[in-house]
Amino acid sequence: MGVPQNLCTSCGKPLFARYDLKEAARTLTPQSLTTRGKSLWRYREVLPVRKDEDIVTLGEGWTPMLHVPRLGAKLGMERLYIKDESQNPTQSFKARGMTGAVSMAKQYGLKKLAVPSAGNAAGALAAYAARAGIEAHIFMPADTPQANIIECRETGAHVTLINGLITDCGMEVAKRKAAEGWFDVSTLKEPFRVEGKKTLGYELAEQLDWKLPDAVLYPTGGGTGLIGMWKAFDEMQQMGWIGSERPRLYTIQASGCAPIVRAFEEGKRFADEFPNAATKASGLRVPKAIGDFLMLDALRASGGGVVAVPDEEMIQAVRELGSAEGIFAAPEGAACYAALKHLRAQNVIRADEQAVIFNTGAGVKYLECFHD
């Protein structure tokens, strides 16, 4: 952790932080957690950042794991849960990654960060950069939800709108960053967003009394949360907190942008760029992800699978989920419920199994999807 790094300079693939887990497990124990604070920094020993004073926090993490019996009953399930990530700072799971990346940027003394974003990552970077006194340069598609554009401006970021997709925004950052002196915090192109995101896996275990569920439904754009959880399971096993059991992981994407679904079904390890990507679920509008092989490996190793959901189904699922349980989910989160209906119809997930849906953000940030 001596100097800032992006991808591996020899293979061009993502870098991962490693910890002395034997040492970590001396102080970080399930018992020790019962009296720790409620942010994701409760898992301090397995997170980066040398000195506590470099931690840039807005109180992220430790979001509720809500039992949703009314929604479950629609599918004959008694043990359905929603992990409600909308209760993070900036109302999405992206806060987890950015507290990691921006804290490390502060440790390194970086002054200018840049990111391409499909929406919520932008809002999170803007917020954490402001909190740290660091400049944020943000590149988003011009048709990103207004909420994301406005939240970035109101937290002092420099916002550039691009006529294109997140991949085009990424190219713009790549092209300009050297001249501008920006450090690129694109997900998995820097090693610490995934460290923040992996706490989803720690919380999944802790909030279910250290017994992982049978199935996890995860809306997948860049896939950092999925990859991070998979890493967390491994770390927890090494610390002796869980055994070798894993939940079956299901990647949920939009029919209009489903590169991982397609690659999984075609038996490929790397995903082709998805052509003409289009979906109202802005977080799923990621036609090409650098961590594709990491996701595909994890999905297969877990015995899980994939589902692509049409936009109409996911928007309808927002209201079904909201009316049943009072959670106004992001379209990405609701897509998981829509997908679960298919998986139940095929009995791929059984009625007696325990399943967890990740609602990655607040529906209220996607007003464009709901105007009459």
Add this chain to the structure above:
Amino acid sequence: MGVPQNLCTSCGKPLFARYDLKEAARTLTPQSLTTRGKSLWRYREVLPVRKDEDIVTLGEGWTPMLHVPRLGAKLGMERLYIKDESQNPTQSFKARGMTGAVSMAKQYGLKKLAVPSAGNAAGALAAYAARAGIEAHIFMPADTPQANIIECRETGAHVTLINGLITDCGMEVAKRKAAEGWFDVSTLKEPFRVEGKKTLGYELAEQLDWKLPDAVLYPTGGGTGLIGMWKAFDEMQQMGWIGSERPRLYTIQASGCAPIVRAFEEGKRFADEFPNAATKASGLRVPKAIGDFLMLDALRASGGGVVAVPDEEMIQAVRELGSAEGIFAAPEGAACYAALKHLRAQNVIRADEQAVIFNTGAGVKYLECFHD
């Protein structure tokens, strides 16, 4: 707590729940709290609801108390804090009141609830009612932010828009409730929203290590949070957790709707209805509050005061606060920062004092305030 009640049937004033605090203090202690869950129901013994299974929860409360040194430095203050209520379900402090009111409605077996709302209370009632399987009938001014209207619909509520103010909405509920079989959960016209809101006071003490701050800046519409905190301080004193010291309470309102500010300055115990109420801070657009005398009594007893803030100042304060600390505050929350500038300029709050601003909701729910 045997039957549902609204106002006192003899005097027409609000009713308050009372507890056997000696009994409560046997199990509820500062020490006991260190291992309790992170929702406001951690204060179980001083909250209503007989049986745990009637609690209707989405994980509300225990929001972060954030030290904001960068914002404080602008005013020469080292000990400025923001209590960030945007991290509640439905992104506002209204979740606290509604978990109380809807849980009690469930206990009573009520099937239909109605509320007039300036915005965020509507979203919260819709969510908690859906979670409980209870009908929600919501009356809002037609020019309420779109986010509030949409969140209610997407969580299954029946929404009626009224050309008027929250007071007009309240009259509509009053007129129709008997025929429709609705129970009115207008704030302070039922006794349990204030019980949920009072947990703000418990958290204020607990998060500051049981030493209340010198000053509290609270954006005041109906004033339930202020009244609830004042009640909480009294309960905590009776349980021996704090002494007789109290923070100075400052009510912050919008210049376009400042009935409590006006009454305070005129030395009145009851506030006249504010004529032609108008402000972009929808939560402050409350021209007449039934708890006016309770607020005014508390403000005076605490040695605090009042500030009215013009809309331009509060909207500018949103960006100042957001850029300094990464919190995209609701206009109501940012109004407190704008007010603090005035109070510092007059040295009413001193540089060495500890002050807490309540950011009551998420700025992202007020997009209309920020369009270019």
